Every structure is written in C-alpha cells, then in structure tokens.
Amino acid sequence: MRLRQIEIFYHVYREGSITGAARTLHVSQPSVSKVLRYAEDQLGFLLFRREKGRLYPTPAADELFGDIKDIYQRIAAFDRSAQNIRNRKGGHIRLGVLPSLSLDIVPECIAEMRRSQPELSFEISTLHSHEIKAAILENRCDLCLGYGAITDDRLDIRQLAEGQLMLVANDEQPIDSEGTVPLSALHERPFVDLKDSGPLAEILAHELEEQEVCPETIVTAQTYYVALSLVRKGLGVTVTDQFTACSQLCAGLERYPFSPPLGFSIISVVQKGHPQGKLIEAFVDVASDFIQSQISSGDIA
DSSP states (O other): OOHHHHHHHHHHHHHSSHHHHHHHHTSOHHHHHHHHHHHHHHHTSOSEEEETTEEEEOHHHHHHHHHHHHHHHHHHHHHHHHHHHHHOOSOEEEEEEOHHHHTTHHHHHHHHHHHHOTTOEEEEEEOOGGGHHHHHHTTSOSEEEEESOOOOTTEEEEEEEEEEEEEEEETTSOOSOSSOBOGGGGTTOEEEEETTOTHHHHHHHHHHHHTTOOOEEEEEESSHHHHHHHHHTTSOBEEEEHHHHTSGGGTTEEEEEBSSOOEEEEEEEEETTOTTHHHHHHHHHHHHHHHHHHHHHTTTO
16 A cells, blocks of 8 residues: 555545545545545455445454555654754753753753754653664664763763762651661661662662661562652662652652762764754753753752
C-alpha cells in the first residue's frame, strides 16, 4: 500500500465511513472512494463490506489496522517534526540527560541560554547512564549530560564537576549525626536500594564491599522518585546523588553527606566534529559554571 492509501484506510476505519474520512482529510468523497478501491485492488482482498450504505471492516482490515496504526502514527510524528524544524528561527539542541539532572540543573541552563539567545529551541530526553553512548553515536541526541566515565575515540567527553552521594532518611527517623555520616551508618539499617542506577550504584556497591558494610535491603526500586516515596513511608533510608537529594523530591526528608565523601564525575558527551559544535560548547560552559556555582555555594552540598 502507498502512503496515501494507508492514510485513507486509516481514516475510513476510524471514522466508520467515507464521508467522515473525507471530512477529516478535507477532500471529496469520490477521491476517498477511488483511493480505497485502488488499495483493495492492489491488496487483492476487501477491506470493508458495504451494506445498506454503511461500511464494516473485514477481519483482514481488523488485522491490518494494528500495523497501519503504528505506521500512520509514525508518519504523523514525522510531520510534526518537519513542522517544528520549519518553524525554528535559531539553533536547536537535542539533550539527553539523567533524570536527576533534568529536575533543576538542565531547566536552569536552558533558561540561561535563552536569555542571551531567545530563538534557541531544545528537546529533552531522559536517559539511563548505559544509554548515553548509543544516544550520541546513533544521532538521537546532540549532547548528553551524565555521571561516571565513558571512553570512546568518537566522542568528546568533558568533566564538568565532581558530585557526591548522599544518604536520605525520613525526618521522623533521623540519623544521629552532626551533619555528615560514615558509610558504616548503613550497616544493618533498613535500606531502599536502587536497581540498575548505573555508575553511582557501582560506586556505592564497591565501597560497601570494601568497608564490609551490609545494609538490610527492604525494597529494590528502579527510580529515585519511588525510592524517596518509600523513605517517606519509613521503610528505610536510601542513597542518591546530591542533585536529587537537594531537589523538591526530597522536601521534608533529611539528607546527609558521607564522610569521607563518595564522589563521582559529572560529564558532558558529544560526538566529535558535530556541526553545531560551538553552540553545544556554549551550553556545556553554562552547565559547568552553573553546577560548580551551586556546589560552591552549598545549595546542593
């Protein structure tokens, strides 16, 4: 089937009539009937039964509609993307960021960039750490911000700052501490663990093993949001990056840096020779300055 035939079939099926499809597509009824008839001739079977002036989809049409629905939605998404590109007046950056950096850091950086370049536009995708390299190399993102270390000769990787892990506890079950806690504070304590949280989970697991600290894992969650909700319910403590710990997600919870600190790298990743290299570098500079200023001022310490 040709794209026009797919479009006609999709709307006739959804509207239940040629009249409805013609009205939705802003074309004449005869043109819809003609395209639908050609589609059926090409396929070699009927898509609709015509009874007393009404159309009823055949079993073959029901079977095809699932696949055609996906195709049509992709075409519609393509049309929206083309329209967005056509309407752009300035540069455009497709950002891939970890959820914890998308809460406060990235919105502030976008606002800062647009203050000086109001015609800039952005697209944000939230990614897990293991997805960053592929997102850049497959050209799904222009720039990614994440944690840990990535090595690849095709990529420009820049360290923006050093972050640290923090323990988060229920404010009704505070930890006996004067501001910082040793990692041993987790020993045999009810713990909300985070599954597949990338480099930070590896750092924590390594230190727990090295120091022979064994938390009592009560629940394993896949997102910080769920982990913090469980902490609010008094089910234990958890460990997050400092950006999550100091965000609104942790309102009403107590947070404690570790002593000695458990640090991690905050990095930017972009493909070498990117055609928007200067624009991306400008955004990375803004992100680096903002993150470092927040850490230095204590707003996320």
